[in-house]
Amino acid sequence: MSASAIVVVGATGLLGEALIELLAERDGLGVEVVALASARSVGKRVEFGERRLKVLDLHDYTFRSSELVLLCVPAKVVAKALPRIQAAGARVIDFSGHLADLPPALPWVANGAVDAAASAFRAAATVNAHVACSLVPLHTLAGIEDVRVNVLQAVSARGRGGISELAGQAARLLNVQAFEPKLFPAQIAFNALPDDNDFAAWTSDLAVLLGIDATSVSLSRAWVSVFHGQTVHVDVLTRKALAAETLIDTWREIPQLEFNSEATLSPVVDGSRGDIIQLGGLRVRARPGGGSRVSYWSVADDVRHATAANGIAISEILIKPDQ
Ligand SMILES: NC(=O)c1ccc[n+]([C@@H]2O[C@H](COP(=O)([O-])OP(=O)(O)OC[C@H]3O[C@@H](n4cnc5c(N)ncnc54)[C@H](OP(=O)(O)O)[C@@H]3O)[C@@H](O)[C@H]2O)c1
Numbered sequence: 617m618s619a620s621a622i623v624v625v626g627a628t629g630l631l632g633e634a635l636i637e638l639l640a641e642r643d644g645l646g647v648e649v650v651a652l653a654s655a656r657s658v659g660k661r662v663e664f665g666e667r668r669l670k671v672l673d674l675h676d677y678t679f680r681s682s683e684l685v686l687l688c689v690p691a692k693v694v695a696k697a698l699p700r701i702q703a704a705g706a707r708v709i710d711f712s713g714h715l716a717d718l719p720p721a722l723p724w725v726a727n728g729a730v731d732a733a734a735s736a737f738r739a740a741a742t743v744n745a746h747v748a749c750s751l752v753p754l755h756t757l758a759g760i761e762d763v764r765v766n767v768l769q770a771v772s773a774r775g776r777g778g779i780s781e782l783a784g785q786a787a788r789l790l791n792v793q794a795f796e797p798k799l800f801p802a803q804i805a806f807n808a809l810p811d812d813n814d815f816a817a818w819t820s821d822l823a824v825l826l827g828i829d830a831t832s833v834s835l836s837r838a839w840v841s842v843f844h845g846q847t848v849h850v851d852v853l854t855r856k857a858l859a860a861e862t863l864i865d866t867w868r869e870i871p872q873l874e875f876n877s878e879a880t881l882s883p884v885v886d887g888s889r890g891d892i893i894q895l896g897g898l899r900v901r902a903r904p905g906g907g908s909r910v911s912y913w914s915v916a917d918d919v920r921h922a923t924a925a926n927g928i929a930i931s932e933i934l935i936k937p938d939q
Pocket of ligand 1: 628629632654656657674687688689690713741742772773774918919923
């Protein structure tokens with residue numbers, strides 16, 4: 617092993633797999649990549665470009681030569697492993713939400729900037745990593761007075777268990793067989809389930825990323841019978857009048873975004889196009905008394921782009937390969 621390594625904890629999960637795929641595309645950021653998971657996965661291998669990495673047991677791993685550890689496991693697993701990882705001197709990026717007191721890290725926008733001297737980071741929640749890239753420039757142009765974010769969420773946000781539950785329910789329903797919902801509160805196959813969470817933490821994080829008051833942000837979500845992809849409708853009231861062309865020209869300058877004025881956005885097609893957030897359906901209307909009402913759709917591969925790509929962007933700032 618080289619003097620330093622980037623360690624993916626939860627390498628067999630949906631998020632860990634996406635991170636390893638992006639790390640392989642970037643040659644491991646110039647350091648060794650280590651794949652860890654539970655004892656259940658020891659002996660499995662995960663794809664790393666042309667190579668396959670052996671999965672090691674989190675429980676036995678010493679983290680002695682680890683430079684950065686990406687925590688893609690449930691929050692309770694993070695809570696247990698963190699003291700051992702930090703005692704070994706490794707820096708961490710938490711995707712589980714366990715490090716709730718840390719600010720949301722999202723280097724694509726100014727208020728999500730990463731302090732390279734810090735030792736622990738909390739990656740911004742998926743929906744915020746997704747929408748902040750289009751909302752921050754809108755705020756800079758016209759000043760956001762109020763923003764509503766309505767999310768249609770695929771089951772991928774519940775990890776491999778979410779994928780199996782949708783597939784299993786669909787198969788049983790088609791065969792007229794009974795089933796018990798497990799991860800979701802009710803039938804998810806061929807259904808849409810409103811999520812009654814108040815999303816207070818995500819709402820206040822989005823307010824931080826935008827630099828506005830949390831009472832100006834609202835967020836709602838429904839689970840939909842889709843395996844992958846996040847489709848979001850964004851509705852904004854601005855203080856200053858805004859022309860659609862000005863906003864589109866600004867969005868076109870941002871590497872994470874692609875504005876599509878013609879085709880209907882589809883999470884199955886557009887959400888799987890790697891590292892790009894697809895925007896469309898833009899409507900800009902003048903408000904009586906000044907300002908504009910701006911609404912649009914935004915579609916992304918929530919696991920790979922919005923979450924894993926942000927994790928890689930943070931890692932690129934922190935990782936210093938041996939010279
Ligand atoms: N999916 C998303 O879009 C998304 C987005 C943002 C944040 N996150 C967060 O990322 C984390 C992982 O999510 P996921 O969707 O990738 O879940 P997942 O597909 O269910 O994968 C969970 C991973 O955690 C590992 N794990 C579970 N219990 C473990 C233990 N006791 N010791 C060691 N490893 C253990 C699993 O290893 P085994 O295979 O060995 O069980 C697997 O690699 C969660 O905290 C989730 O909230 C996920």
